[in-house]
Amino acid sequence: MAQALKFRQAPSPLKASCHQCSLSNLCLPLAIQDNDLDSLEDIVQQGRIYNRGEHIFDQSTQFRSCFAVKSGSIKTSIITESGEEQVTGFFMPGELVGLDSMSGEAYACTAKALERTSVCEFPVEKLEELTGKLPDLQHHIYHLMSQEIQNGHQLAMLLSKNTAEERIASLLLSLSSRFQRRRMSPTNFSLPMARNDIANFLGLAVETVSRVFTRFQNQGIIRARGREVELLDVEALQLVTREFSRQGCQQ
Amino acid sequence: MAQALKFRQAPSPLKASCHQCSLSNLCLPLAIQDNDLDSLEDIVQQGRIYNRGEHIFDQSTQFRSCFAVKSGSIKTSIITESGEEQVTGFFMPGELVGLDSMSGEAYACTAKALERTSVCEFPVEKLEELTGKLPDLQHHIYHLMSQEIQNGHQLAMLLSKNTAEERIASLLLSLSSRFQRRRMSPTNFSLPMARNDIANFLGLAVETVSRVFTRFQNQGIIRARGREVELLDVEALQLVTREFSRQGCQQ
DNA sequence: CGTCCAAATTGATGCAAGTCAAATGCTACT
DNA sequence: AGTAGCATTTGACTTGCATCAATTTGGACG
Incomplete structure (x- = not known):
């Protein structure tokens, strides 16, 4: 079973093991069949570890990937031209960060580690390609995105009422x-x-x-x-x- | 080419003609190649016309379709258990209503015609199936959904600051x-x-x-x-x- | 271990927007 | 055309939260 592989300290980008991951019931793997899990592993990259305060990505830089939180937590926020910050969300292990950026060339927000945090990285081109092949995964991404739209509506309600x-x-x-x-x-x-x-x-x-x-x-x-x-x-x-x-x- | 078929006045559900539609540069057709437009037309249904105040769909009823506004305008809102309403958006011709419901079995909000309004209907199963085949269309749906997430964030900012x-x-x-x-x-x-x-x-x-x-x-x-x-x-x-x-x- | 700086708390005061109340203007319907 | 029932406007008053100011706490680091 090559258990030992999990613990080697090899240089990243390391291929992540969704099979072994304890978050597989929260994260993307929950959406897909066991035999399709390999193709997801093929595109995932083991991201590096971020210390508190480090940025996973920055608003207005080129949009490359979505990130799943593996451990730790992340806050996302948008910054206006005038420097005002608006925190748009907090993300915990198993949650996917960056879905709000799938519209364009650039990240729509900045993601910052709130504590020591590790992530898995899903390059968008590969992710889009894969969702074209796996209807279940596609459905799940739609699910996650619409969930996030709904969260926004709930927040709007909270803020206004x-x-x-x-x-x-x-x-x-x-x-x-x-x-x-x-x-x-x-x-x-x-x-x-x-x-x-x-x-x-x-x-x-x-x-x-x-x-x-x-x-x-x-x-x-x-x-x-x-x-x-x-x-x-x-x-x-x-x-x-x-x-x-x-x-x-x-x- | 069976051009004439497009103009027949048959009883609805009538197949809509995206080829002829003046909104094709705003609506879903803008995302896809001309030769793929037929497959989109295959799944679109010409929706009926709604008078002011009529509901296109209701929160908590079974989620079946997304709707593109053809003429008129729509307001969406969520209702809490206690009957409080929160308006979540206004939709104009060419815009797609219902993306926030792609997460589940039920509509996440209620859509109401603000004036005399006509729509085109996209049944979800067929839409998902089609996005699996047409990467450009899939990309466009991701685009629209993430756009809506961003709108939510902008609104949150507006409301809180x-x-x-x-x-x-x-x-x-x-x-x-x-x-x-x-x-x-x-x-x-x-x-x-x-x-x-x-x-x-x-x-x-x-x-x-x-x-x-x-x-x-x-x-x-x-x-x-x-x-x-x-x-x-x-x-x-x-x-x-x-x-x-x-x-x-x-x- | 003490120092320093940021984060968190507590208190005092002012104001933007909510609430309540009433008048006026529209629109639909018979 | 007339009336009923909303939608909109305007005014007077109240209030929850922001703002300003001053401590206190706590964590990072030499």
């Missing part, structure tokens, strides 16, 4: 369920991103994020020390996210 | 350029949507939208009477959209 508390509760619950799907504790995790990133993503000021965290803490809903977070009362959090809607109903 | 005036100026300019691409006046058009829809889409109260319209009018930037709008000073509008960013720079 919900209070600071509701936005933050939503984010915490989203992170929670994503940790859970990765077999990590849904109630006890460490936030990969800074308060600043949370604020920017949710359209709030950092101060507001900080205040809401302490308010939640005082109410006994969460316990937070720096980036370490413990969700003490998930139901209460869910209640917060629906608070607004419930009032809307009562009218 | 910009004032009411900036949001409305942006919308007016967006509509303007989309009218222009359709060979209609970029400065003199009639809004297909109600103030309410604008407000909802931009995360504002109707009253605020109304006030901003009159403010712009008093400043001589636009002239608005009901849904009829004339952009008197496009540069001033562009300035408004950048106002925020410019202040950000000065800091």
Whole structure:
């Protein structure tokens, strides 16, 4: 079975092994038959490891590849002409980064490692070629992209209709369920991103994020020390996210 | 060549003629070679005509098709469990509606005709099958979907960082350029949507939208009477959209 | 181990936009 | 043509969050 191969320290680009990967139930392999997995492995490149703060790719540079997070986490953001930043997403292991750039020659956003992060790289030409051959993979890519469109709509709703508390509760619950799907504790995790990133993503000021965290803490809903977070009362959090809607109903 | 077949008035579903369509430079045909156009025509169905307010499809019903707007215009929105509506987009002739639903079995949103509207229908199974055969078409669908993801990010930015005036100026300019691409006046058009829809889409109260319209009018930037709008000073509008960013720079 | 700088917290104040309320203008329908 | 029922506008008032300012905490590094 050549198990040892996984551990050799050969120079990259190394061919990644989707067969061996523990994320195969989250990542692209979940979409395709075992016997087609080889053709996916053929086009994947083992990306290098990025330290916190390093860029995986930069907005406006030539679009070459999508990246799957293998370990660690990534934040994407767009920068306006005037230098304003807007965080557009956070990506965890198994998630695919770069789908928003499939429209053009250049990356539509910048991707930055939030911690020590490793990725797998899928060159677009090869990926497009392969999706032409594997209908299941094509379908899955459509699925992922439309999912991302829907995420955008949900975010728009959050931004335009919900209070600071509701936005933050939503984010915490989203992170929670994503940790859970990765077999990590849904109630006890460490936030990969800074308060600043949370604020920017949710359209709030950092101060507001900080205040809401302490308010939640005082109410006994969460316990937070720096980036370490413990969700003490998930139901209460869910209640917060629906608070607004419930009032809307009562009218 | 059986030219005559294209003009018969047979009962629908009628095969649409992309060859004859005046939107072929905006719609899906723009992506594919002339000799492949036939295979696209093979899967397109001439949709029926919808009156203002009629639904093209409904959220949570079985996802069957994407629709290209032929004439008129469409608004899409999502409805929460509590009945809250969030307008997610406006679609003009040549634009493709339903891409956000390619992830699942059900439509992710509801599409409603804003005026008398005709559409062409692309059944998904057939569309996916065809994109597997025509790399150019596949590429174009990826393009459209990633474009929509980017639109979502732009909207998120608008909602989280910009004032009411900036949001409305942006919308007016967006509509303007989309009218222009359709060979209609970029400065003199009639809004297909109600103030309410604008407000909802931009995360504002109707009253605020109304006030901003009159403010712009008093400043001589636009002239608005009901849904009829004339952009008197496009540069001033562009300035408004950048106002925020410019202040950000000065800091 | 102490120093330095960025991140996070806490408090005080102001304002943009929401909400409530009422008048006016449209449009569709009989 | 007349009326009913929305859509839009305008005004008065309220408020959630941003902004400004000042500490406090924490992590990186010599």
